[in-house]
Amino acid sequence: MTVTTPLVFDGHNDLLYALGREGRGTVGRVLTGRRGAIDLPKARAGGFAGGFFAVYVPSPEGLADRFEEMEKPAYDLPLPEAIDWHDAWPVALSQMAILFDLERRGALRVCRSVAEIREAMAQGQMAAVLHMEGAEAIDPDLDTLEILYQAGLRSLGPVWSRPTIFGHGVPFRYPSDGDTGEGLTDLGVRLVRRCDALGILVDLSHMNMAGFRDVARHSSKPLIASHSNAHALSPHARNLTDGQLEAIRDSDGLVGLNFAVAFLRSDGRMLPNVPVETLLRHLDHLIGIVGEDRVGLGSDFDGATVPDCLKDIGALPVLRRAMADHGFGAELIEKICHRNWLAVLERSWGG
Known part of the structure; x- marks a missing residue:
């Protein structure tokens, strides 16, 4: 096993x-190199094979102040206001256009x-699966869901x-669990069932406890949390309790380890001085409950503060070496890096 293998297929x-924030004129830098976490030169250096590329509609108030608040020992950030789908749709289309522009330029394949x-x-x-983080761009009649599926949407976080009109998100709150309110609406139940019928996986990351239970009740597919960590090690509202992990295990689903530092650290703070051993502790805990076949990676690269030691995809060899030094065998490392993701997608999509 070299440091750039096995290849990493990433959940988020x-x-x-x-x-989109940097400007459409910066898209070409993905091929030549950019200051962010993901580009082709770093992919080659780190053995990054692709993963889920999220479409995300930002709130008008932005995230900078929220991340600063999350550096404190405790916090409870209010949920942003809902965004109407008429406002969300153009933003989603713009980000999807960036994805297909990258494909035309040869940077990736959708x-x-x-x-x-x-x-x-x-x-x-670089393999790219189109994902939506939040269903704001989907209308109440689900017509846009059909269009998005034809465009390539294969993963959706309600x-x-x-x-949203489909359910209630979990806040950025520490310390807390995800028992923060109501779950899916009636429209949300319709959305989950339609996703099942089309072959779009329903992502449980950002769902509160009630929403998690509602998806488990109404979906016939494996339960998948693309980028979430162990609440037992980091008691943040965004993380999964052992009971939720057991439900993922029982459905033959998967959880992807999130590199966002606030969800790794036991103190819940958004500070990047996190050693790679902290990620290994979460992997140990997740494997101990869901098993070796149901854990993957869900980095949150280009969308979160990540550990200094894993600042971009070019640094992925650090994680591979750490897993090997920790005693993970070559087969388990390959499962975590990509095999488990591909297997659960086969179970969810049907091939």
């Missing part, structure tokens, strides 16, 4: 949002099946950390 990144992901990985192309 925010490159599209980052490029994949709609596991077979296409495997083919892209085998050919050395909420980010604010309410």
